[in-house]
Amino acid sequence: MRRILVTGIAGQLGQELQKTLAPVGKVIGVGRETIDLTQPDAIRQTINEVKPDVVVNAAAYTGVDKAESELELAEAINAIAPGIIAQECQKLGIPLIHVSTDYVFNGSQSQPYRETDPTNPINAYGKTKLEGEIAIQQNCQNHIILRTAWVYGVGGKVNFVKTMLRLGGEREEIRVVADQIGSPTCTADLAGAITQLIPKFQPEIAGIYNYTNSGVASWYDFAVAIFEEAKQLGWNLKIQRVIPITTPEYPTPARRPAYSVLSCAKISAVLGTYPPHWRQGLRNMLAELYTQTYESTNSIRR
Numbered sequence: 001m002r003r004i005l006v007t008g009i010a011g012q013l014g015q016e017l018q019k020t021l022a023p024v025g026k027v028i029g030v031g032r033e034t035i036d037l038t039q040p041d042a043i044r045q046t047i048n049e050v051k052p053d054v055v056v057n058a059a060a061y062t063g064v065d066k067a068e069s070e071l072e073l074a075e076a077i078n079a080i081a082p083g084i085i086a087q088e089c090q091k092l093g094i095p096l097i098h099v100s101t102d103y104v105f106n107g108s109q110s111q112p113y114r115e116t117d118p119t120n121p122i123n124a125y126g127k128t129k130l131e132g133e134i135a136i137q138q139n140c141q142n143h144i145i146l147r148t149a150w151v152y153g154v155g156g157k158v159n160f161v162k163t164m165l166r167l168g169g170e171r172e173e174i175r176v177v178a179d180q181i182g183s184p185t186c187t188a189d190l191a192g193a194i195t196q197l198i199p200k201f202q203p204e205i206a207g208i209y210n211y212t213n214s215g216v217a218s219w220y221d222f223a224v225a226i227f228e229e230a231k232q233l234g235w236n237l238k239i240q241r242v243i244p245i246t247t248p249e250y251p252t253p254a255r256r257p258a259y260s261v262l263s264c265a266k267i268s269a270v271l272g273t274y275p276p277h278w279r280q281g282l283r284n285m286l287a288e289l290y291t292q293t294y295e296s297t298n299s300i301r302r
């Protein structure tokens with residue numbers, strides 16, 4: 001049976017991969033305690049001990065704002081570590097599937113970014129992720145770099161959906177940025193795509209791919225949809241009004257691209273299907289989260 005080493009197993013994507021990858025191989029999931037990506041020797045040692053048939057790198061420094069002041073740490077995890085993983089995969093002759101981001105682009109385009117469009121990150125996180133992509137391309141022939149965006153999942157400790165549900169339970173009114181456009185992407189669909197890619201991998205398909213859910217939204221649209229769908233499920237929320245605001249009205253340490261829609265035509269040709277619409281992904285995620293949240297409350301009551 002194929003052995004799949006997954007880094008970042010405790011992250012929102014990692015947790016989903018643990019579930020979805022089971023039918024295509026034996027998952028060896030490692031978290032920060034087993035393989036600290038700031039330690040090159042630990043990376044080399046773990047890969048050589050596990051002897052995987054494929055590596056999925058789902059670990060990353062994902063604090064977009066904190067990366068502005070912790071550049072060295074972000075670089076170690078997002079730029080240097082992927083290069084070392086890539087070297088080990090190359091030595092073993094195995095494929096590496098690595099997850100990257102829409103933040104490699106500056107967001108000035110008004111049509112979906114294709115894999116070949118010029119990169120130009122506008123924040124520290126995006127720069128470190130781009131450096132990681134380059135390190136992989138230079139060190140491992142059999143790579144898939146999967147760029148995604150606006151990721152959320154049931155397993156995440158913090159993500160936009162969970163933040164909205166918390167705030168929506170506390171407040172009647174909330175202000176959300178309406179001038180940044182992207183495609184909210186649920187980990188279940190992203191992990192599903194990675195799961196499909198693994199058995200299909202051949203050296204001829206190596207390269208960069210975009211994968212997000214279909215359709216576009218602003219953070220404001222996304223928030224409105226979260227509340228609509230959650231209320232339909234019976235979620236207990238106070239929220240009455242979502243107010244659209246502009247990016248300058250919600251200043252953050254890191255700049256964010258205004259437009260980060262990614263074209264998924266290339267990966268759809270490989271998978272034989274387009275990604276589901278983001279609203280469907282959201283509906284599925286909320287249904288699962290609702291069951292988890294309210295089932296555990298019921299069991300406490302009992």
Ligand SMILES: NC(=O)C1=CN([C@@H]2O[C@H](COP(=O)(O)OP(=O)(O)OC[C@H]3O[C@@H](n4cnc5c(N)ncnc54)[C@H](O)[C@@H]3O)[C@@H](O)[C@H]2O)C=CC1
Binds near residue numbers: 032129
């Ligand atoms: N969350 C998002 O909106 C987006 C995420 N991505 C990318 O998707 C991938 C998955 O991200 P998420 O699951 O959302 O992130 P996450 O923050 O939920 O998980 C990242 C994982 O990496 C691990 N990690 C951090 N530092 C480490 C270290 N020094 N050594 C070992 N492990 C370490 C963390 O413990 C965590 O489990 C990442 O490559 C991220 O850059 C891309 C676009 C958007």
